[in-house]
Amino acid sequence: LSIGDFAPNFGLQLDGLSLIMLGMVTGVGFLIHLFASWYMRGEEGFARFFSYFNLFIVSMLLLVLGDNLLVLFLGWEGVGLCSYLLIGFYYKNPSNGFAAIKAFT
Structure with a gap:
């Protein structure tokens, strides 16, 4: 991607510290x-929960x-969204929805 003289890079770096954090996160x-x-198990929204959680990871x-x-x-914005x-997740309970909005702001 290049916009004039600006060309942002999308890359990952693996060094000692990130390797330790990679092990902790996984x-x-x-x-x-x-x-x-x-x-x-047996809960409604099982697949939705794990899709949210995998996106979080x-x-x-x-x-x-x-x-x-x-x-x-x-990554930071993705963690906030997830x-x-x-x-x-249990949006039918209004207090969970309010807690989610409070955590997002």
């Missing part, structure tokens, strides 16, 4: 996936592995 995410698959990985501020910003979606 390790904790795996444990949460295990627990959530047991907790959400991808956003966290972008946040950790981004090599410039553009990728970091995309937090909103996951907090308001």
